[in-house]
Amino acid sequence: MIFNLWVSKHPRGRQTTIxxxxxxxxxxxxVPLENVPGGTATSRQVLLDSExxxxxxxxxxxxEPGGGMPLHTNTVEHGQYVLRGRASVRIxxxxxxxxxxxxxxxxxxxxxxxxxxxxxxFEFLCVVPNGPDEIHLVDQx
Numbered sequence: 425m426i427f428n429l430w431v432s433k434h435p436r437g438r439q440t441t442i443x444x445x446x447x448x449x450x451x452x453x454x455v456p457l458e459n460v461p462g463g464t465a466t467s468r469q470v471l472l473d474s475e476x477x478x479x480x481x482x483x484x485x486x487x488e489p490g491g492g493m494p495l496h497t498n499t500v501e502h503g504q505y506v507l508r509g510r511a512s513v514r515i516x517x518x519x520x521x522x523x524x525x526x527x528x529x530x531x532x533x534x535x536x537x538x539x540x541x542x543x544x545x546f547e548f549l550c551v552v553p554n555g556p557d558e559i560h561l562v563d564q565x
Contacts, residue, residue, distance in 0.1 A: 448476050452484060462561065465491030465540075474554040483550045487511065487540040495537040495562040500552050502530040509546035512539045522548075535562045 452469060460466040465488035472482040487493075487509075495514065510523045514537045515530055521541070522528060530536050540546035 448472075457486065460485070460493065462496070462559075463487070463491065463493045465489075466493055466538075471549075477554070479554060480551050481554055483552070485548055485550060487538060487546040489540055489543055489545065491546070492539040493537055495535050495564060497533050497535050497560050497562060498530075498552075499532055499558045500555065501532045502528075503551040504528045504530070505549045507547040507549065509544045510541045511546040512541060513537070522546075 452471060455469045455471055457467045457469050460468050467486050469484045470481060471484055474481065492511070504527065506522050506524050506526045508524045510521060513520055513522050513528065515528070516534050538546070
């Protein structure tokens with residue numbers, strides 16, 4: 425699966441909407457960065473949601489050094505692109521080390537977890553289908 429990342433430059437703090445094209449440009453500084461419940465030193469921004477894109481949402485996750493997410497499942501698939509840092513990511517029974525420039529696909533209902541490595545934050549974009557997403561922690565006992 426291939427993901428293309430398009431970057432738009434615009435003045436910081438400005439959101440532009442062009443109705444005839446239904447295009448919206450916003451800067452991540454204009455979107456709240458919120459703590460992720462259940463995560464350790466992990467926050468996320470919903471950069472594009474169902475109000476702007478009918479089929480998918482784009483989220484940005486930031487895991488501080490030592491941060492991460494416990495083993496869990498989601499009822500929706502994930503497409504992720506690593507922006508910076510590195511992390512050990514468990515997907516089903518395999519653990520992979522991800523670094524900036526890597527992309528990964530996580531199918532729906534597959535257990536996965538994250539553990540940020542190194543001295544800088546692990547940051548990635550995550551694209552998911554809009555719709556209900558149930559998150560379940562996986563009992564490792």
